[in-house]
Amino acid sequence: MAELHYLGHSAFLLKTDKLNILIDPFIKGNKFSPVTVDKLKDIDVILVTHGHDDHLGDAVEIARRNESKIICIFDLVERVKNAVPMNIGGTIELAENIYVSMVQAFHSSNSVGFVISINGTGIYHAGDTGIFSDMGLISKLYDVEIALLPIGGVYTMGVQEAVIATQMINPRIVVPMHYDTWPQIEVDTKVFARLIKEETDATPKVMKPGDKLII
């Protein structure tokens, strides 16, 4: 069993039996974060999708406090120190039956997405991205059951694209992220949830910061 905690924006904490994995820990500048940096304890691994401030966030400080590994694309390694570099298409075993695969994203700043696989259940964090048709291939390769997709528009795909992305990925559950943090990316999540129900086979789970999903 694992728990997926939403920390607002694109930040998530995934607690498994063996490891605590933090993704895109934008905490201090994130007005919705339900935690402060010093409350994030026993973090084993931090996944960073790219170097923009709202994703790299407080990764370096949290890693220093917790002696966590940071996993990121090779080109970001210099900025974070003690990182585990990888690149798109690669997979690393984090613990028994827990794997992380790095997948592509369409954005600037050498962005990527990640699929974390826990006992065969794939959780896809798309990072910052526009829509691309190989999202379907990612799902086929890594058996995506839960998709975390940006919906805010402007800097990433918006609701319309996220609905089509969900059709391609065909997850059991889709969780929206990267919205409402700033006025430009405000979204009516009721519209998102309705369209997902009407146009896909997935269940929309709109998580409030601090909410958790049992996996």
Ligand code: NI
């Ligand atoms: Ni970005």
Ligand code: MN
């Ligand atoms: Mn972003």
